[in-house]
Amino acid sequence: MQIELRDIRKTFGSVRANAGISLLIPPASIQGILGENGAGKSTLMKILSGFILPDSGDIIMDGSRVVIHSPADAIRRGVGMLHQDPLDFPPLKILDDFILGRRGAVFPDRRKAAREFRQLAAQFDFDLDSEAYVDTLTVGERQQLEILRLLWFGAGVLILDEPTTGISQPQKEKLFATLRKLADQGMTIIFVSHKLEDVELLCSRVAVFRQGELVGSAEPPYETKSLVRMMFSRDLAFTGRTSVPPGGPILSLRGVSLEALRLQIRDVSFEARAGEVIGLAGMEGSGQSVLLSACAGLAQPVSGRVRLGENDVTGLSYHAFMKRGVAYLPAARLEQGLVAGLSLADHFILSEGVGGIFIDRGRAQDLASDRIRTYNIKGAPSHQVESLSGGNQQRMLLALLKESLSLILLEHPTRGLDIESTLYIWSKLRERCAQGAAIVFISADLDEVLQYSDRVLVFFSGRVSPPLPAEGLSVEKLGGLIGGKGWDVLASAAVAHG
Amino acid sequence: MTLEIALVGLAGVLTSAAPILFGVIGETISERAGVTNLSMNGKILLCAMGGFAVALATRSILLGFLAGAAIGGLVALLLAFASITLRQSQVAVGFVLTLLCRDLSYFLGNPVMGTTGPSLSMLSIPFFQDIPVLGLLFFRQDVMTYLSFILVAAAWVFIFRTRPGLMLRGIGERPAAAYVRGANVNRLRYLYTVAGGAIAGLAGPIYSLSVKAGWKGTISGLDGIGWIVLAITIFGGWNPFRAAFGAYLFSLLQWLGLVLQPALPGVPSQVLQVAPFPLMILTLLFVNIGNAEWVERSLSRLPEPVRRRVARALRALKATPPAALGTPFTKE
Ligand SMILES: Nc1ncnc2c1ncn2[C@@H]1O[C@H](COP(=O)(O)OP(=O)(O)O)[C@@H](O)[C@H]1O
């Protein structure tokens, strides 16, 4: 299906999210949409998928002008969209979520649906059990489920909004192969991302957005420099690892074993020292999240001890960990970290306990504007958190962290963020380290792991490597370990050291 | 002989649970759609009075029941309009409605108070009624009791096995996602709130035309039942079968209170009358224990095979309220 957008405009209050965008997307191709956070990519995609109506402008599909009134209307016309936060139903079974909204007889043929689900999943090599509950899935798996569902609902145009932010490297390769296959079959794919490498690897054409405008386009072979210039119209500086000599141990795990749904982790020992950054690398679902929740007191080890500083905290609750200066920032920002419906100022009131029983609105307002400025958040104290873009939500989470923390645990701290926000977030985290905090983080981005960690723990289906100094690792070596290669060498080296 | 007396008593438990079942299923449907209808207590009274008055005036029991459903649906429509269209708090509007309905029932019911009217008769099912034990228990009931059995099963099938039922769960869990999948969220919420209200409204005439036939104003003994219905809906985890378990448990405890009274002369009769309420709450708390975080935490210490089995059992018991319960929906 060919899609033409003509002079699409959309403003939110004073923000011009789309300022007159015209774009022609031919069928059987992968159109990349590139731009930093807040550039207006998601807004345009929501317009195309019927989620919001444009203020003005036309959508022309295969030569005829259409008005897309609702997402259901869009999918009837064959336009399916995968949202940044998957719009699914966490308490339902996967199969129910899969069927929900599909038209048909009053009693859906569950067996047939399950069979078709399995076939689709197998085609993409997605490992999903149709009888499991959606809330047991990782964000990445929930995205997979949504992709399968959209295909099953008959999407001929597939819009993917930052899809690679949730999935592991091999899953990403699988996805890319599938998208190419679908494009070859005549499907129109719109791939929204702020990741240059993904776009360059996958897309047959790229349109670059900046501040609500289409500022340029490119075709392969891509020139990274010119794309970056279009995205930011400026150059960016890197802050890498700083070598602060690590202090005393803040977190130490001794022989910790954990058991999760389809996974067992045996006998993990490591220490995170003051000022140190530990990266947890591995495919999604290899055990990193479980280990990180154990460090936060959210998962309980079946054996082994967890210590915070001098204290044995094995078996204590998250609350007890929090009281000892541990902060945990999970991956699903809006679901676990921020409270939808509350304003930015409200969040600061909650986290700081401003003014005892009665809320001192004035002080809260000052505090909020102060933090918003320090953390460079694009939003006002009165805005609700869910109206912030992903990068700004992440900054908000950082801004909410208490002043004195000894241990910061992060899941995908920069997932879905553009380069500028990523650099900013890490500079802020580095400041925390300089103040004596230890950081343990999970990332699917190997470059990020190598660039910011002092030491790295690699996970491969429940196996955990000893802490490896990041200097001695290369992307190739780390990638191999994540994929299960090179572990025997690692084991013998550890024995030689030990 | 004593067995027969016990069986008749238990059959009575099934009969007296019927109105509670209608109330609980109606409320479950409404709450599954995301609308809490707190008007239940007053509504049951108003529907009981209204149903009785209509049946008395028209000499038609059927019309009496229809009147009960109509009043229930109308009250729910008011709530839907206030909460969905005017976006007012469901809790506040529900409270006002419950008080309003109760007072209206006492006031409007004055002319028919104390009169004897028609009442539902037993409808034995031929052949089945002669099955030993079961016949006496299940097949010598009135028509509304039979319907209450069917209602529970039908509601379960609808919610968990049909396409519209799936969408019903969707609009109560995550209306934005349901909207994306083609639901007209607010229209469906109207529909299910009114339908749930009408089903719950039938509880009224079941009392006034069968279980406690007649209308006796403030001494009808119906005030308070609506709150029990709301509690059972919650403890029932918005699942018809679990809710039915709660309703039967409550009726059984009430009956035991009556039966045991002569056998336990030392215990003040008030204690036995009130006992079902705390007992009920304790039992249901126990059923819901899988929801507690500390349970989950202590479980993780068990050996893996045992833990997995216990965890699966608890997950099956686990009940979470519809995530969007009480929150209005707007498309962005
Ligand atoms: N519903 C909304 N209400 C108010 N502002 C919004 C809303 N959606 C997006 N915006 C604003 O519009 C701009 C573009 O956002 P978006 O399209 O999400 O950017 P991108 O997807 O490129 O990161 C941002 O400044 C964002 O804050």
Ligand SMILES: [Mg+2]
């Ligand atoms: Mg976006």
